[in-house]
Amino acid sequence: xxxxSGGGSVQAGGSLRxxxxxSGRSFSRxxxxxxxxxxxxxxxFVAGIxxxxxxxxxxxxxxVRVILSRDSAKNTVYLQMNSLKPEDTAVYxxxxxxxxxxxxxxxxxxxYDYWGQGTQVTVSS
Numbered sequence: 001x002x003x004x005s006g007g008g009s010v011q012a013g014g015s016l017r018x019x020x021x022x023s024g025r026s027f028s029r030x031x032x033x034x035x036x037x038x039x040x041x042x043x044x045f046v047a048g049i050x051x052x053x054x055x056x057x058x059x060x061x062x063x064v065r066v067i068l069s070r071d072s073a074k075n076t077v078y079l080q081m082n083s084l085k086p087e088d089t090a091v092y093x094x095x096x097x098x099x100x101x102x103x104x105x106x107x108x109x110x111x112y113d114y115w116g117q118g119t120q121v122t123v124s125s
Contacts, residue, residue: 020077036092056105057107062081084123
């Protein structure tokens with residue numbers, strides 16, 4: 001089970017750090033990712049990281065503004081988002097897939113087997 005938190009309302013240019021905490025099982029050997037879904041739009045990939053943490057991928061729209069990291073000891077993944085824009089407004093979801101199945105960062109929604117409940121990020125201009 002994945003629990004996303006850290007969302008909120010900020011002004012453009014602000015920062016937020018989202019957390020995705022795993023419980024019930026260890027996600028240390030899982031590829032982890034964040035997706036987001038804005039109203040009326042499809043869910044899209046934001047960022048992902050391999051279970052070793054030595055490889056990550058970012059959507060072009062966010063790659064210079066976000067940093068994804070993981071703390072395996074805490075079974076938690078963090079998404080630091082800076083210089084937020086109104087177009088970043090969305091519900092953010094964390095997702096996971098076993099590294100045995102995907103040991104690289106997939107940007108496809110269907111590749112992930114576990115999903116958190118989502119956390120709302122609202123950026124005002």
